Amino acid sequence: MFTRKQKRVRGLMATDQQTVSKQTYFLIAGLLLLLYLVNGFMAIPKLSVTYDEADHLNYGIRMLKGQPRKLVLDDGSVMPISAVNAIPRGVEQVFRSGLQKTDGGVSDIMHGRYITVIIGLLIGFFICRWSTEMFGRLAGLLSLLLFVLCPNLNANAHLVTTDVYTALFVLMTAYFFYRFVVFSGWRNFIAFSLAIGFSQAVKQSLLLLFFFFALCSLFILLKRGSLKSRFRLNLLRFVVFCTLVLLSINISYLFD
Structure with missing residues (x-):
């Protein structure tokens, strides 16, 4: 079913590899991912907290405490993955056991946003890898470029959701x-x-x-x-x- 397609794709990749060397490929891919990371980090402190980020973070904190059950109506859309965004607060609490914050969780949300941006790098990685496997290195870099510059993704790339x-x-x-x-x-x-x-x-x-x-x-x-x-x-x-x-x-x- 896929034999003819595989041969065609391998032919394209062989030609493409003569155009883009492995060193150039990894260099450009790394720079694009770095651009995505820097852009995301710079945007975090400039954007206000959205109405649902606190719900996701609070449930994530409860997950880290070993309390996965949903208790209130606000827990309707939250999921266990939010525990990843709560890791910075968990680490902070470990080193400062008596820590109590009075900012309504804003600082925890801001710290959790950095995790979301870092996780977004994996999306770029898989997009680039899949495109490269199917159509060669040049296509992989083009796909990664479109990912990095996508306004819809950049608008949500930092949120604790x-x-x-x-x-x-x-x-x-x-x-x-x-x-x-x-x-x-x-x-x-x-x-x-x-x-x-x-x-x-x-x-x-x-x-x-x-x-x-x-x-x-x-x-x-x-x-x-x-x-x-x-x-x-x-x-x-x-x-x-x-x-x-x-x-x-x-x-x-x-x-x-």
Whole structure:
């Protein structure tokens, strides 16, 4: 199904690699990611706190305390991934055990924003890597440039919400699914299973990923004619998939 496409892409990559050397590729990619990082860091202190950042951060702090249960109406849209943004406050509390702040959590939100910007680098990394694998280094750099200059992404790249994490996990899940379909292998399959599993700790609407990739998988199996011919292997993969997804979700919610 993908043999002809793989040959065409490899031909494009071979030609492209003669145009952009590996050293130049990594240098430009590094500079673009640095530009994204500096731009995000510079924007943080200049932008006021949004109305929902405090809710996400407060739940993240409770997660670090081992309290994953949602207690109030404001917890409706918060998710365990917000614990990542609460890490700076957690570290601060460890070194200053009696610390009590009176700024309404503004400083904690500002510190948590730096984490969001850093996480955004992973989005750029996967965009660049996927484009490079499919169409060569020049395409990877162009994709990364568009990511760095995207106004919509830059507008949300610093907020203590789940938006950046959502974009990252959708991208990761799609990327590892693509690699499993094209190159197969248990490593790609496990990475896909973990990505879609942990995505359930990021945003409720990512539950739709299961339906989307289930339809994609069914279509591919029917197209290849391997739904019945490789039934045992498919069943084993399904069991491993369910196990890893359930494990990921339970880890995210601290087995509560």
